[in-house]
Each structure stands twice: as structure tokens, then as C-alpha cells.
Amino acid sequence: MADAVTFSIPDPRDARIAARRARDLERGYSISYKRLTLAFVIEGIVVATSLAGPWLFASIYAGKDPLAFWMMLLAPVAYGVIEFSRVPLAVSIRTQPSKVLRVIAAIGVIGAAAVTVKSISQLGEIMFRPRLTEAVTAQAKLGDAVAAKATLDRQITDADAVVAQRTTQLAEAEKRLKDGNTELGALPPQRCFKVVTTTRDGRHVTGTRCTTDPRMDAMKTSLSNAQRDRREASDRLDAARAERAKLDRGAVDRAASEAAVNYRDAVMRSQLHSFTAMVFFKDPGQVTDKEIHSFLFFFVFIPAIGASLAATLLALTAVERLRDEDSVFIDERAGSFILEPFAAEILRQAREEAGQAAEAALGRGKGRFREEELPEAAPPEQPAAGPQPAAGPQPAPGPHPPPGGLRVVETGR
Template sequence: MLVRKPPDRIVARERRAWSDETAAWQQRRAVEKGYRIRWGYVAIAYVVEALVICTSLAGAWFFAQTYADPHDQSFWFMLLAPVVYAAIELCRVPLGILIRVQRDWLIKGLAVIGIVMAAGVTTKSVSQLGEMMFHPRLAEASKALSVLKEAQADRASLDTRISQADARVAQYTAESQALEKRSSEASSQLAGLPGQRCERLQGTNSRGRRYSYMRCVTDPRTATIAGSLKSAGDERAVLARNLAEARAARAALDRGASDRRVTEAEVAYRDAVRRSQLHSFTAMVYGVDPIDVTDQQVHAFLRIFVFAPALCAAFASTLLALCAVQVRRTYQDEDDLGVALNQEGVPLLLTQIAESAGQLDDAQRAVREAIAAGVAIPLDQRRPHGTPQGSPRPVPAGMTTASRGRDRELPRPRHP
């Protein structure tokens, strides 16, 4: 069983002293360098950069795996540029720190240019990830819309064919009715013609023989009308066959199946749009139904919804790195502490300096009077440099001969 011991006070004191000494050393070094870096914020910035790099490489891997064969060289070709982009990502945090700690404005300008370029690369990578986030739903909605448009096109084509079949049936029906009318008129005309006229002819031929026969005469219009009736009958047979075929073709064109297909496609498209977050946001912005948003509106909102977060992600870690550096003035600057003297306080400061100088003069005068009166003994009794050993010490100002004799009688302090 472990027994808890009280902490060693000497060890704790040494630890506190070591911590205080380390903090003082860090403070002195920060003052000498002119800046101090909050490494905790820098670590957070690097963690953000690491997340951006890892997600960008993972997105590039999935993108290449989707559009290229993993066993082909094109798969690895698609991963070369993302690796370079990931390497560029590592430059943004050091460049942000360099802007704060560098005193040369040319170097600061170059660092700003480098940050903008690296942020452009980050925007490209993060925007690609954002597009990949919305791509499955957009692809599903686009596929459903294509099926719907195809069904609507088929229905429009079916409507065209139905109208053509109806026109053909109406044409054959009209021709059949006209043919029936013409046949009826020909039959009426044929019935109204007079019948054959027959008469007996008698006579003697050239041989002297007598002949006798019956001759029937038909109206010449009868043959024409009969021929017209015969051709009308032939045309009626052809028209009857064509009309039957047209009616059969029209009966085969069923619009109900096409309407059901369009309805199913519309339902599928509505479901795909309902599952698409981008369509919902676009409809909310434009104030329309999600099913009524156009592709132009969706892609216009996609540019805002993808590029704006990409820009924020590109500059977030850089701004954190900029704020992680605390700049301060050094002893080499003109004003170490950054104190600004107010013009209104100059007279007061001069008055205080004059009072301090007067008090110092009064103190020195009192000391001289005390030494002259023999009340006080001067602290500096050393011989001036170069004075011979047997020569008397110089008498301080205001000190009399009597007081000097008393000074010999008193013991002199030893100087190290």
C-alpha cells in the first residue's frame, strides 16, 4: 500500500525558482527579439493545415479512383498535382508569422504575395471538396431530370404520332365518304339512262339471200358510267384496307402508358430534389419551389456556397498565425516602452524636476554644514591618487583644523 508523503519544500522551492528563472529568461529574450510567439495558437494553425492537407489528399484519391483505373498510370498522374498543392499548404503559417516578425517591408510584401498564392491553392482544393460533397445529390437530381425530360420527349413524340395517325384516319375516312358519294351519284346516273333499243333489220345481201336479225343499241354514256363504277369499287377496296391499317396503328398508340411514365419520372425527380440540400437552399434564396429552380440558379448558388467557405478556410489558419505573434518594442527602438509625452504635462514635469534639484541642493548643503560642525564624518577618507605617503590628507571643504584633529583621534574605517 502506497503512503502519501508531503512534498519536499526544497524541491518545490527549486522548481518555482527554476520556473521563475525560465519565465524571466523568456521575457528578456522576447524583449531583445522584439516579438513573442504564442506557440499554442501556432499549433492550432498547423493542426488546421494538417486537416486541410489530409482531406485534400483523400478527396484527390477518391476523385482519381472514381474517374480513372487504379491499375493505370492515369490514376497516379491525377495524384501528382494534389501532392504539390499539399506541400504548398505548409507555407502559409510560416509566411503569416514572417509578416509579423520581419521588419523589412519588402520581405513583408513578398510574404503577403506568397500567402495570397497559397490561399488560391487552398481555395481550389477546398472548393473541389465542397463540390464533391454536393456532387452525389446533384448527380442524382440531374439523372432524374434527364429521365423526366426523356419521358416528356417521348410523350411529345407520341402526341405527334397520334395526331398524325388521327389525321391519316380522318383523311381515309373523308376519301371513303367521297368515293361512296361518287359511286352513289354514278349509280343514280346509270339508273336514269334509257335502256337498250332493239329493232329487226331485214334485207337481201349481195348473193341474193335474204337476212333478218335483231340489233340493240345502248346509250354511249352507259359504258363510261359503268367504268367509273368499276374503278370506284377498286378504290373502295384500297381505301378500306388503308383505313383499317390506319385505325389499327392509331389503336396501338396508347397515351396512358406514356402519361404514367412521365408521372413516375416527375415523382422520382421530386424525391431527388427533396434530398438535395443545394436545391433547397437555392429555392429558399430565390423564393421558388425546389422543383422549379433552374440549373443556372443552382450553379450560381453553388459558386457562392463552395467558394466562400473555401476562401474562409484558406485564410483562417493564416489569420490565426498572424494573431499568434505579439510584437513589442525593444531597447534598440527610439522609445522602448512606447511612452508618449503629453504637451500639457511638460510644465508639471519641469516643476517636479526643479523641486527635486532644489531638495538635492538643500541635502548637500546640510551635509556640508554637518561635516563643518563636526557632527558628521565624511565617508571618503581615501588619499587622492598620486599623493605621497607622508603628506597630510586634504581637508574637505568646510572642515576646520580642530575638526581635523578630532578626526585623527577617531578610528578610521577600513576600506577593502
Template structure:
């Protein structure tokens, strides 16, 4: 299908409409005294929306993590972030107001509002930055605590081994004493005479005869039996305590303590290597990541958290400030695009000449013919005023000679 060429009239109308639109926009900007580039403002609002969304989402996660399942505490923790988000939303409009308002007081108030809103944004973004580094820092802190415990355990292993050996020796001595006492009691009990039994017969009060078997035991037998029983009970307790002491002593191994310290050091090194904050701190201070101190880490954390937070707080505001173009020559003729019609030039020159004459205290201007004659005389006499408008005076139409008319 052949393509038809576009209509020239339509193209002319489209170009004319575009020129008229641009002219209207230009005149509107001139009347306002400034021009706003809405594309940049849109980007600033997009950045602001991303910051507000990330802040609210971080506050939601923060409240869910630290509210411990209490719904009331959860919603209480979300009230302040909502207010902070509303304050952050005011930064871009305040930046535009700081550029477009002509009142100095209003501009100062807008700048103060920008600083306050930026402070709120810095707080929210710094909290997000700390939450970003928090899991790795907690892992490193736990690994460091385990390492310190292992090192402390190794440093006291000798003392605890000595104490455990002393307890084992004490219980062994007590067991030996109990065994010795029990043996002596058993020997004494075995050396006692056997029980003697004899038959006793007689007549009771009723006159009846009786006959019973009576056994007589050595009085020392009961005492020795009680001593043997007590020795058996004491022996059971001491044996149990001795087993526990020997078990505790078996757990105290210098090699195991060294291996525990080595494992803790490796775990701490792995946790530190996973923490980019430790890596950057070690790179700045020129030390091994495992050798950086908590003070160095937190000093670098302040840089990593607050500096990006300040940049995020002022980035969209600076973009909003730069999106406004203020016309420095507002209401100037050149800015307004004013042009002088050639037909109005004589009138403008006359008004300028009259103003000069009034300032110099001269007389009012005369008619054109008389003015030219007076100007010529003054010029010939060395006058100081030279007329600006030197157009030839309109001469009256001359009569045509009769002879010329007759000849025609």
C-alpha cells in the same frame, strides 16, 4: 499506510526551478522581441494537415473516377495535387514569418506568399465542395432531363397519334387494293379455258413412227399466275407493316403520356428534395425547390463553395498570425525589467548634473564642500542653478580634545 508529508526543501527547490525557468523564458522572449504560443501553432498545423489530407484524398478519388481505368492518366492527375499540398504546407510558416520578421520587405513577401498559398488552398477546397454537391446535382439534372422529355413527348402526342393513324390507314388501303387485285387475277385465271391435250402421231426422219400427247395452255395463264404470286408477296409485306403500325399506334396513349409526365415530376421532386443546395436556394429566393432555375442554383453554389474555401484557406493562417505576441517596447528598460541599485543613485545624479552643466555652458563641478558653498552663495545672490545632489559632504574626523581623553 500513513502518508508522509512532502519535503519542504524539495518544494522550495521545485518552485525556485520553475521561477528560474520562467525568468529564462522571459529573458529569451525579451531578447527576441516576440513570443510564439506553440499551442495555437500546433492547432494551425493540425488544421493544415486536415486540409492537405482531405485535398489529397479527394484528388485520389477524382482521378480514379475520371481516369476511365487508364493508370497513366490516373497518376498524371495526381501530380498537380501533390504540388498544391506542398504549397499549402507553407502557409503557417509564412504567417509566423510575417509577424516575427523585422524587415518590411520580408514581411511583404511573406504576405504575398500567404495570398498565393491561400489561392491554392481555395482551389483545392472548392473542388472538394463541388464534389460534395455533385452527386445530388447530377441526380436532379437527370430527373429534370427525363421530365423535359416526358413533357415534350406529351406535347407531341397528338401529332404522333395522327401520323400513326395515317400510316395504319395507308397500309389498310394498300392491303385492300392488293386483295382486290389478287381476287381479280384469280377470277380471270379461273375463267380461262382448260388445258387442251391431243395426241400427235407421225414418222420421223429416220422413218420411225411416233405418237405423243401434246397439251396446249392458254397464253394468259402464265401472266395471271405471275400476278397472283406477286400479289401474295405484296400482301405479306403490307400485312407486316400494318401490324407494326397498329402496334406503334397502340403505344401512343394520351393517358400513358400524362402518367409518364406525372411520374417524371415526382422523380424530379424527390431528387430536388434530396439536394440540399436546391433546398437552400429555394429558401433564399422564396420559391418552390422544383421551380428554382439552374442559374440560381449555380449562383448559390459559388457561395457555398468559394466562401467556405476562402475561410478554410485563411483560418489556420490567421491562427498562426495571432499565435505571435510582438513586444512593442523591445529593448526598453521597463520591458527589460531593469532596476536601479540604490548604491548607484549618487553616481547617476552626478552624471545627470554634469550633463546639464555642459549643456548650459557652466563650469565643471567643484569639490563637495566648495560646491555647497558656491551653491549657497549663488542661491543667496539669486543664482539660477540649484545642485541636484544635496548630500552633506563627508566631514573630516575631528580630534578628540586632550582634556576629554584625560578625563576618560
């Protein structure tokens, strides 16, 4: 019976895993490249969006000046380069054996995270800027409409006051004219009497002389002034009433109402106003600019901090430190070379013991058979001198052995 020793051919993938495992054991840590790749992908997206935001700012505010455009992009490009160093620095915190270098890497991670917070905060502000700008513009138009309405109200009040004043002046002028006419009518009438005069030649001439009240002339002058004042007061009143008629509230009221409706719509479309109103338990149209910017600080700044930590935490957790008990590792190929000879030796010894036991059992069974059924049989012949083949394992005899003795059949596997 032949003994065969077989060797298994390891899978190349298992060989690569074993080599990588040996390398990790040698350097004392392993790296999850899936997490590390995801961290770099996140960092790349953050850098790309951080550059896109300033590019939009420069496109809007630089105008047609290319020099101003590129001046506005210099710092964001530098910030993007700094942000790319955050993931390698985070990996260095877990892999560097020197404590000093780990502290330096941690300081670098904090600095790069601060740059990321700045960039992400700018992107968060950009997210709310269109709606916030629309609300601010609508609020400004509403303020202008309210101010125009207030100005019109003041103008109308002033015009009404002028009309009232001119009406009073006209009434006073009319009263003076009336009083003058009354006083003039109350004067005594003109008195006339005959007067006889003698000329130089001695002739007598008869005439008529009329006398008037000396107050008559003064009263006529006063009455003439009163008439002139009345005409002027009437003209001024007509002018004041014409100016008052030009001040129409309808157009200004319609403009103020439309501005209020537009501002309300802009506020309802602004998420920032809605969120601020929910935090301060107010109507969205009643929140102040201070409340909006206070909420914007937390709503933009805190998520920016979280975004800056995402890739860093992935990079930190991608590195796994190996313990001392993890350093015991036996390659599959080495195990096959070490264990298979022992297994072959154990199988050989077991087969020898089984053969000896079978041979002993056959010998005892043969003796009993000859004593009972063949008592006069001749003793077996002695084998010739010389090397004899080794006896292999013998099967147990059956109940009816064949005549002429027993035959041992060796079977192999």
C-alpha cells in the same frame, strides 16, 4: 542571538519560464505555441482533405488507366506542399525584422491562400455533387419522358389526321361509286327490234337487233374504277386505324408521371436546390440551372476563403510583439541575492535599537527602586578590567524585583 540568512531554491518550471522570458525579451517577441500548433493541425487537415478529394476524382474519372490516375494527382500534391508553407509564412510576417521580407512573406501567404481557396472550393462542390447529380439525372429522365409524350402526341395527331384523310377518301370513293350507279341506272334501257335481211341466195332471214346507249360502256368503266378506289380507300383506312390503335397514351403518361415524382424527390433531397429556392423565393423544383450555379459560387467560394484564413489568422495572432516597458524583468534568484542582505541588515539594526531602548528603560527603573526601597545599599561593584560581553536587550522589570538586584534574561529567536 544568531542571525540566519536563508536562500530559496527556485522551481525548475519557474527557471524554464524565466529562461524563455529572457529569450523572448532578447528577440523582441513571444510565440503562443498552442495557437501555432492548432494552426498546423488545421493546415494538416485541410491538406489531407484537399488530397482526398482529387484522389476520389481520379478514382472515378481515370477508370482503369493508372497513368491517367497519377496524372490527375500531380497538381493536387504540389498544391498540398504549397499550402503547408502558409503558416510559416504567416509567422514570418510578424517575426521578420526586415520590411522587405515581411512583404515577400505576405505575398507568399496570399498565393498559398489562393491555392487553399481552390482546394476547398473543390471540396465544397464535391459535397453537393451526389445530390445535384441525382437531381440532374432525374431532371434528364423527366425531360425524356416529356419529350416522349410530346412525340407520342404528335404521332397520335398525325395518325388521327391520316385516319380522317382516309375516311374522307373512302367517303369520296363511295360517293363516286354511288353516283356512277345512279347515272348508270338513269341511262335508257336497251332497245331491240326485228330486222329482216336477204341472203345471197335470195332467202329472207328475220333477226333481232338491240341497240344500247353509247354512254353505257364509259359509265361501266367509271363505275369499275370507283369500286376499285373504294376498296383501296377502305384498305388504307383500315391500316391507318390499326396504326392509330398502336399509339397508347397510358404507358407514356405513366412514365412521365413517375419521372416527375422521382425528380421532385431528388430536388427535395438536394440541399443546393433548397438553399437556392430560399434565396430566390421560389419552389425548389422551379429554380433554374443558372440560379443554382450562381448560388453555388457564393455558397462554396466564400466559405473557402474563410477556411483559407483560419490557420493564417491563428499563426498571425500566435506571435506577440514585446514593448520596451515589458523588457524590465528581475529573476527570482537574482532578487533573493539582492534583497536578502538588505533585509538582514534592517533586522540587525532594529534589534540593536530595541536592545538599547530596553537597557535604558531597565536603568531608569533600577534607580527609582534603590532610591525608594533601598536607600542605604552599597554602590555596585566596578567590573574588572578586560573585555566585557556586549549587553543584549533586557526585559522590563516586574513590580516585585527579586532581592539582591535585577537579573536580565536574554532571549533569542
